[in-house]
Structures are given as C-alpha cells and as structure tokens.
Amino acid sequence: MNGTAAIAINNLGVYYRTVEALHNISLEVLPGKVTGVFGPNGAGKSTLVKAMLGLIPVRVGTVLYDGQPLQNCLEKVAYVPQRSQIDWTYPVTVWDVVMMGRVRKTGWFRRFSTVSHRQGMEALAKVQMEAYKNRPIGQLSGGQQQRVFLARSLAQEADIFFFDEPFVGVDQKTENIIFNIFHELADLGKIILVINHDLGESITNFDELILLNKELVAVGDRKEVLQEENLYRAYGSKVTFFSEMSSHLAA
Amino acid sequence: MLETLLEPLQYSFMQRSLIVAIVVGIICAVVGSYLMVQRLALLGDAISHSVLPGLAIAYLMGANIFVGAFVAGIISTIFINLIRTRSNIKEDTAMGIVFSAFFALGITLITTIQKDTKIDLNHFLFGNILGVTAADVRDTLIIAFIVISVVVLLYKELLFYTFDKLGAQAVGLPVNLLDLGLMMLIGLTIVASLKAVGVILVLSLLITPAATAYLLVERLHQVMFLGVAIAVTASIAGMYLSYFYNLPSGPAIVLVTSGIFILAFLFSPGQGVFTHPPSNSGQIAILKELKGLILANRR
Ligand SMILES: Nc1ncnc2c1ncn2[C@@H]1O[C@H](COP(=O)(O)OP(=O)(O)O)[C@@H](O)[C@H]1O
Ligand SMILES: [Mg+2]
Numbered sequence: 001m002n003g004t005a006a007i008a009i010n011n012l013g014v015y016y017r018t019v020e021a022l023h024n025i026s027l028e029v030l031p032g033k034v035t036g037v038f039g040p041n042g043a044g045k046s047t048l049v050k051a052m053l054g055l056i057p058v059r060v061g062t063v064l065y066d067g068q069p070l071q072n073c074l075e076k077v078a079y080v081p082q083r084s085q086i087d088w089t090y091p092v093t094v095w096d097v098v099m100m101g102r103v104r105k106t107g108w109f110r111r112f113s114t115v116s117h118r119q120g121m122e123a124l125a126k127v128q129m130e131a132y133k134n135r136p137i138g139q140l141s142g143g144q145q146q147r148v149f150l151a152r153s154l155a156q157e158a159d160i161f162f163f164d165e166p167f168v169g170v171d172q173k174t175e176n177i178i179f180n181i182f183h184e185l186a187d188l189g190k191i192i193l194v195i196n197h198d199l200g201e202s203i204t205n206f207d208e209l210i211l212l213n214k215e216l217v218a219v220g221d222r223k224e225v226l227q228e229e230n231l232y233r234a235y236g237s238k239v240t241f242f243s244e245m246s247s248h249l250a251a
Numbered sequence: 252m253l254e255t256l257l258e259p260l261q262y263s264f265m266q267r268s269l270i271v272a273i274v275v276g277i278i279c280a281v282v283g284s285y286l287m288v289q290r291l292a293l294l295g296d297a298i299s300h301s302v303l304p305g306l307a308i309a310y311l312m313g314a315n316i317f318v319g320a321f322v323a324g325i326i327s328t329i330f331i332n333l334i335r336t337r338s339n340i341k342e343d344t345a346m347g348i349v350f351s352a353f354f355a356l357g358i359t360l361i362t363t364i365q366k367d368t369k370i371d372l373n374h375f376l377f378g379n380i381l382g383v384t385a386a387d388v389r390d391t392l393i394i395a396f397i398v399i400s401v402v403v404l405l406y407k408e409l410l411f412y413t414f415d416k417l418g419a420q421a422v423g424l425p426v427n428l429l430d431l432g433l434m435m436l437i438g439l440t441i442v443a444s445l446k447a448v449g450v451i452l453v454l455s456l457l458i459t460p461a462a463t464a465y466l467l468v469e470r471l472h473q474v475m476f477l478g479v480a481i482a483v484t485a486s487i488a489g490m491y492l493s494y495f496y497n498l499p500s501g502p503a504i505v506l507v508t509s510g511i512f513i514l515a516f517l518f519s520p521g522q523g524v525f526t527h528p529p530s531n532s533g534q535i536a537i538l539k540e541l542k543g544l545i546l547a548n549r550r
Contacts, residue, residue: 074423100411104422136469
C-alpha cells in the first residue's frame with residue numbers, strides 16, 4: 001500500500017468560533033503528483049491543511065487516508081508551517097531542527113540512534129546545507145531556512161508532505177532545489193501538497209492544482225484548472241497569471 | 252582567604268540555605284529557559300504571585316505549604332485559560348487580572364492570620380532562606396530531582412514542541428500533555444523557590460540566568476547549562492555577600508544575577524553593546540545608543 005493511497009476530503013467545513021473559514025470542501029489529493037493549493041490571502045489555504053491534520057477542530061466532514069482518518073496516521077505526515085509561525089530567534093542550530101524530524105520515530109525517553117544521525121546528514125546533504133550544520137537557524141537566509149525545514153521533513157521518511165508557503169522570501173537557487181526534491185518525492189509515490197500564492201512562472205512545476213476561496217473553486221490537472229474563469233472566481237478580479245504558451249516559447 | 256570563605260559553613264543554617272540557594276538556582280535556570288524561549292516570562296510572574304493564597308490556606312489547615320502553593324498555581328492557570336478561551340480577552344490581560352486578584356487574596360489572608368500565628372508576610376513575599384529547615388531542604392531536593400528528570404527524559408520532545416508547536420502536533424506528539432508537563436515544571440520550580448527568594452523575586456531567578464546565557468550561546472541545552480552555571484555562581488556569591496555584609500539574601504542573589512546579565516549584555520561576543528555595535532561608524536556604540544534615546548524622546 002505504501003505510496004499508492006490518496007487523501008480523500010469529504011464535505012469539510014471549518015469555523016473559527018462563529019466565522020466560517022472553509023465551506024463544503026470535497027476533493028482528492030493524489031499520490032505521485034505535486035499538488036499546489038492556490039487562492040488569495042485569507043482564502044483558507046492554511047486552514048485547509050491544518051484542518052486535514054487535526055491541528056484545528058473540524059466542524060463537519062472527513063479526511064481519510066487509505067480508508068482511515070488521516071489524524072490516525074500522523075506519523076506518516078511531515079508538515080512545514082508558514083514562516084511566520086516560527087520563532088527564528090529560538091536558540092537552535094540547523095542540526096537541532098533537522099533532528100526534530102526524527103523525534104517521533106525515535107520514541108519516548110530514547111536518544112537519537114546512529115540510523116537517525118545518518119538520516120539527518122543525508123537530508124541535509126540533499127538540500128545542500130551540510131556546511132551549515134552547526135549554524136544557529138536565525139543566521140541563515142530565508143531560502144536556507146526553508147531548505148532546513150525541507151530537510152527536517154525528509155529526515156522524517158514520511159509518505160505525506162504538507163508545505164505552507166515554502167517559497168516566500170526564497171532565492172531562485174532554493175526554489176529549484178525544493179521543486180526538484182518535490183518531483184523526486186512524487187516519483188516515489190508520495191503525496192505532496194504545497195500551499196502557494198504566486199501565479200507566476202513557477203506554477204508550471206505543479207501537476208495538480210486546488211483553487212480555493214473559502215469554497216473549492218476548482219481542482220484537477222493544472223491546465224484544466226488554470227482557466228481565466230476559475231481564476232476570476234478565486235481571486236475576485238482580473239489577475240494576470242503565467243500563460244503556458246509563453247513558457248513554451250521561452251523554453 | 253580560604254578561612255574566611257569557610258567561616259559561614261560552620262553554621263548548619265548556612266549549610267542548609269546554601270544548598271537550597273544552589274538547587275533552586277539550578278532548576279530555575281533550566282525551567283526558565285523554557286519560559287524565555289516561549290515568551291512566557293509574564294506567566295512565570297503570574298504563577299508566582301498566584302501561589303500566595305495557597306500558602307496561606309495550607310498554613311491555616313496545617314497542610315504542606317508546597318502542596319498548597321502548587322494547587323493555587325494550578326487553579327490560577329485554569330482561570331487564565333478560562334478567561335482567554337471563553338472571551339476575546341488576550342492572554343496577558345487575563346494573566347494580569349488573575350494574578351493580581353490571587354495576590355491580593357493571599358496578602359489579605361496572610362495579614363489576617365499573622366495576628367494569631369507567628370508567620371510573617373515578608374517571609375512569603377521575599378523569602379526566608381536563612382530559616383530553611385532540614386525538611387525544606389529535603390522537599391527542595393525532591394522537587395529538583397523531579398524537575399531535572401522530566402527535562403532530561405522529555406528533552407527532545409520539549410525542544411520540538413517549544414520551537415514549533417504546530418509541527419510537533421502535526422507529527423502526532425501529545426502537545427496538550429507536553430504543555431501540561433511544562434506548566435507542572437514551572438509550578439514546581441516556583442514553589443521550590445519561595446523559601447529562597449519569595450514570590451516577588453522568583454521571576455528574576457527564572458528569567459535572568461537563561462536570558463544571560465542566551466546572549467552567549469546558541470543551543471537550548473547550552474543555554475540551560477550556562478544558565479545553571481550563572482545561577483549557581485550568583486547563589487553562592489549572593490549568600491556570601493548577604494552573610495558578610497548583612498544584606499537580605501534573596502535580593503543579594505538577584506542583584507548578583509542581574510549584574511552578570513549586565514556584563515553579558517555589554518560584552519557578549521555575538522550580541523554585546525560594546526563588542527557588537529549596530530553599525531560600524533567610528534562612534535562608541537553606547538554613546539550612540541544614548542544619543543538615539545535622547546533624540547527619540549525629544550521627538
Ligand atoms: N486563529 C484564527 N482565529 C480566527 N480566525 C482565523 C484564524 N486563523 C485564520 N483565521 C481566518 O480564517 C481565514 C482563512 O485564513 P488562512 O487559512 O490563514 O488563509 P490563507 O492561508 O489562505 O491566507 C481568514 O479570514 C483568517 O482571518
Ligand atoms: Mg496561510
């Protein structure tokens with residue numbers, strides 16, 4: 001079953017106290033694809049991911065993975081929160097952060113094993129951050145910080161990856177490294193769900209798109225979703241978005 | 252010189268109070284590191300003020316005052332959370348409301364009962380470390396053992412949780428349990444510190460050694476170890492100062508701790524005011540800071 005199951009969201013509704021944040025969301029997130037979640041600020045993108053993981057209470061609906069509630073399979077999930085959720089002045093080094101990915105696997109009252117150390121090193125190498133192993137997390141650039149969090153999720157050996165706006169404040173080099181890893185993970189049959197808001201050229205890196213604005217606007221193959229009408233419904237006004245045509249010309 | 256240093260140790264009350272001062276310094280530095288990284292300094296203050304009525308009631312009932320204080324601390328955090336979650340009032344406001352009410356109740360109770368008993372409000376407010384009994388030493392050691400064991404056993408989980416709550420929750424760590432555990436550690440530590448410094452100054456022992464270490468090192472466990480070293484130094488130095496110059500012990504310890512903080516603040520290699528000026532113009536950093544302050548006030 002490893003890496004073949006999808007996540008099925010059915011009729012999901014989320015409220016913050018009395019304010020409705022998500023209404024009647026039903027969709028599938030497929031393994032083996034890089035799926036992007038798009039929508040304007042406040043559309044409920046972060047809320048969707050948090051609700052899927054049970055980080056905030058769900059009013060109605062179900063989130064199933066392989067027939068079971070996703071909340072019962074959290075050890076298979078790697079989640080990288082939005083930049084703003086992290087205190088970048090916290091006294092931790094790159095290595096400390098990466099090894100957080102091994103905490104659940106290691107179990108209570110135990111020290112990290114040599115296997116865990118190796119996993120941590122491999123994950124750091126993969127995002128090209130070995131040289132920064134002993135740096136405090138606050139002394140890195142935004143792109144480097146994001147790569148460290150990606151390494152943490154890799155060290156976790158998860159089957160399901162959730163990233164909340166990993167490309168905010170990130171340099172081109174980091175963006176390429178991150179997308180390459182996303183595609184490698186997808187090729188291994190993992191589930192990759194990435195929140196983004198940039199409708200620029202990088203959108204061609206996504207296989208599937210979820211377009212959200214409190215309700216589900218569109219979901220499916222990128223080219224089908226990227227219709228002007230869908231974007232208008234999601235973003236509420238004329239938006240300029242990257243056209244596939246010019247990408248072929250440029251390529 | 253050595254003789255002078257050994258002189259106070261011939262008194263058993265000095266031995267006991269030194270042990271308590273050192274042990275309290277150690278656990279405060281460790282637990283205070285968690286308070287600092289979570290920006291919960293105010294919570295430490297709130298809990299320490301809130302234990303006062305518990306002390307008084309336990310004293311009245313003849314119960315263990317450690318237990319009374321701990322229960323009062325727990326009840327106050329429950330009230331704080333109740334106000335915060337059942338209304339739009341923010342956490343710091345809720346803390347302010349609850350801790351001042353508890354503090355007032357505690358002072359009222361103690362003032363009332365101190366007419367009939369021989370207890371002294373000042374001992375609760377500022378500690379009475381020279382009056383610690385052998386039983387107090389035992390209780391302090393037991394609490395320290397619990398606190399340090401929990402921190403060692405749960406270190407990697409607590410690091411993850413305090414750094415990235417959502418990430419920790421997302422991998423299925425029991426974050427509510429970890430949060431409760433941290434609250435227990437804070438409560439126990441404050442209770443153990445009351446004899447040494449009292450409810451008003453305990454915040455200094457919790458926050459200042461950790462903050463000082465934070466200026467000098469870069470990982471949480473290093474902050475804890477260096478914080479402990481600073482706290483132990485300050486406890487010993489404070490006790491000797493208090494012995495030789497007849498100063499109140501709690502405030503003496505706090506003043507030494509604060510002095511070490513000032514040194515680190517000025518001279519820390521990474522973040523010191525003198526060693527790490529905000530810009531590289533020729534002006535001496537501290538003068539610039541002062542000028543900035545004065546100019547800012549004029550505007
Ligand atoms: N903790 C919260 N309490 C109340 N409202 C919230 C909270 N978090 C988010 N919201 C609201 O829910 C809506 C969706 O937020 P969010 O999921 O963060 O949007 P996005 O990630 O798409 O920018 C917004 O209107 C936001 O103001
Ligand atoms: Mg968001």
